[in-house]
Amino acid sequence: MSKKRNQKKNKQYRLLLFLGSLAVLLIIAVAGLYIRNENKLASVQGKMSEYLKGKYHEDFKVERPEYKHGGLGVNGIWMSQAYLVSNPKLKFDIDCNYLNPSDCSDQYIAAIWSVQASRELESIVKEVNANSNGYKADSARAEIVLSEDLVDSVNKQSKYEDNKTKDKGFLYRLIINAPNDSQKSSYAFRIVEKLRKEGIYSVDLDINRNNNSQIRCEIFFDKNKLGSKDDVESCIVKMGE
Numbered sequence: 001m002s003k004k005r006n007q008k009k010n011k012q013y014r015l016l017l018f019l020g021s022l023a024v025l026l027i028i029a030v031a032g033l034y035i036r037n038e039n040k041l042a043s044v045q046g047k048m049s050e051y052l053k054g055k056y057h058e059d060f061k062v063e064r065p066e067y068k069h070g071g072l073g074v075n076g077i078w079m080s081q082a083y084l085v086s087n088p089k090l091k092f093d094i095d096c097n098y099l100n101p102s103d104c105s106d107q108y109i110a111a112i113w114s115v116q117a118s119r120e121l122e123s124i125v126k127e128v129n130a131n132s133n134g135y136k137a138d139s140a141r142a143e144i145v146l147s148e149d150l151v152d153s154v155n156k157q158s159k160y161e162d163n164k165t166k167d168k169g170f171l172y173r174l175i176i177n178a179p180n181d182s183q184k185s186s187y188a189f190r191i192v193e194k195l196r197k198e199g200i201y202s203v204d205l206d207i208n209r210n211n212n213s214q215i216r217c218e219i220f221f222d223k224n225k226l227g228s229k230d231d232v233e234s235c236i237v238k239m240g241e
Contacts, residue, residue, distance in 0.1 A: 041065055044078050047101040048094055052082060056108065056156060059085040062094065075099060082106070090115070105151055110144040113160040117142035117172065124194045128187065135183045140191070143173040145204075165199035167223060173204045180210040185233035192221055209236050 044065045052060040062082040070076025078096040083089070092111035097103035121142045129136040146154065150169025163170055174191065178184050188207055195203055201223045209215045217235040221227050 044096065044101045045080070048078070048080060048082065048096060048104060051096070051102055051104045052094070052106065052108070055106075061085055061088070065096075067098065070098065082108075107146060107151070109154045109156070109158060110146045110151075112156075113144040113163075114142055116160045117144055117164070120198070121174075121191075124191060124198075128190050128194065132183060132187055132190075135179070135181055135187060137176050137178040137187070139175075139177045141175050143175060145171040145173060147171070165201075167202060171202050171204055172200050173206060176205070176207045178207065185236065186229040189227075189229035189232050192227075205232065207232070207236070 041064060045062050048062045048065065049060055052058075052062070060082045061084075063080050065078045065080040068076050068079050075098040077098055078101055080094050081091050082094050083091045090111050092107040094104055094106040094108075096105075118141050121140055125137065125140050144160075146169055148169040150163065150166065154163065164172070172195065174188075174195070176188055176191070178187065181187075184207075188205060192203055192205060195201075201221070203221045204218065205221065206216055206218050209217050217232075219227070219231055219235045
């Protein structure tokens with residue numbers, strides 16, 4: 001009996017030793033993958049910072065990058081947000097090639113232009129408010145998004161006024177939160193029309209439905225799709241179905 005017990009204990013000991021060794025190896029493997037991933041992220045983050053400093057000759061802080069839009073047989077991109085060390089409030093998007101993180105595109109100029117566009121929008125909103133019988137938006141702001149050739153061709157010397165009228169590569173996101181009212185659609189569209197008088201046609205209207213700013217309606221206008229207040233109304237109603 002004693003011999004059998006000892007054999008059983010030895011088997012249990014060997015099993016525990018095997019499982020313990022396996023657990024240690026697994027921990028080492030996971031830790032190795034984690035360290036490798038962190039080193040990769042740090043490398044990408046550093047290359048993003050170098051790209052921005054080389055392009056704009058200013059110091060930027062790049063947040064932790066994320067790998068997105070990748071899939072089976074498809075390389076995604078590295079995406080992050082960055083800001084000037086001297087101005088943390090001015091955040092903008094940056095994305096880079098997965099295989100070559102030094103090959104990047106950024107929205108820094110778009111972020112600067114967004115500030116200018118929002119100031120311009122303030123005057124337009126005041127003008128629309130003055131003719132709306134007391135109705136007015138809770139908030140309205142502009143967000144510029146650059147794409148295609150324009151995003152890589154502009155620099156700090158490029159002017160918002162010279163580019164806001166372009167049909168390609170320039171998008172004016174008009175983000176409105178407004179109370180639910182029969183005037184809501186016509187009010188928003190009057191702002192779109194005022195922007196057109198400034199030469200801005202590529203407008204993506206993003207407006208809340210009812211009084212809930214979490215439920216949004218989004219509609220795009222340009223020179224080929226001038227639209228009307230009825231399109232805004234239809235969008236709001238459709239999102240509420």
